[in-house]
Amino acid sequence: MASDPWQGHDVAGLITVLFAGAPTLIGLTVYLCSRLTRQARRRNTPFRTWRDVSLAAVAAGIALYLWGLLHILFLEDQEQAEECERQRPEGTPALVGRRGDFIPLRLVCETSDGRDYSVVIPGYINPSLTVLLLLALLSAVASGLLHHKQRTSTRKKG
Structure with missing residues (x-):
């Protein structure tokens, strides 16, 4: 039920993201490995390099x-609740709920005074995702600009 204050993450959503993300990751990994072949490296250009850096960050x-x-x-609801209790900051009042957020990825324990805190998800995940997202975006922009520059210089020559 949607009004349940102890709902955590939606299991169907978790499984959907896992089943969509795993093949995407495999496909990207296979593609990036194919870019390491001798033949692919010979045809390398700056915009392709930046594109591959962007895809590697993704x-x-x-x-x-x-x-x-x-x-x-891999944590049951009871284990998630226990983790909320175990990591409850000193002086924090009673827990009143738990929710799961996909963006940023976190499991949030809610307290009666309106404060909340995250548990279970390692602390390095969301900051690292932010850095990787920025790297992917900047690399994609660099790749696009270099590709555009190459195309316009080729048209001027021809």
Whole structure:
């Protein structure tokens, strides 16, 4: 039920993201490995290099996100509640709920005074995802600009 204050993450959502993310990660990994062949390296250009850096950052981000999801998936509701109790800060009043957020990825324990705190998901996951997202975005922009520059200089020559 949606009004349940102890709901955590939606299991169907967790499994959907895992089943969509795993093949995506595998596909990206296979593609990036294919870019390491001698033939692919000979045809390398700056915009392709930046594109591959962007895709590698995306792949690393997906792997990290899936790793965080696995931390949640293997904990039963009771274990999640116990983790909330175990990590409750000193002087924090009674727990009144628990919720799961997918963005940022976290399991949040809610207290009666309106404060909350995260448990289960390793603390390095969300900051690392932010850095990887920025790297992917900047690399994609660099790749696009270099590709555009190459295309416009080729048109001027021809």
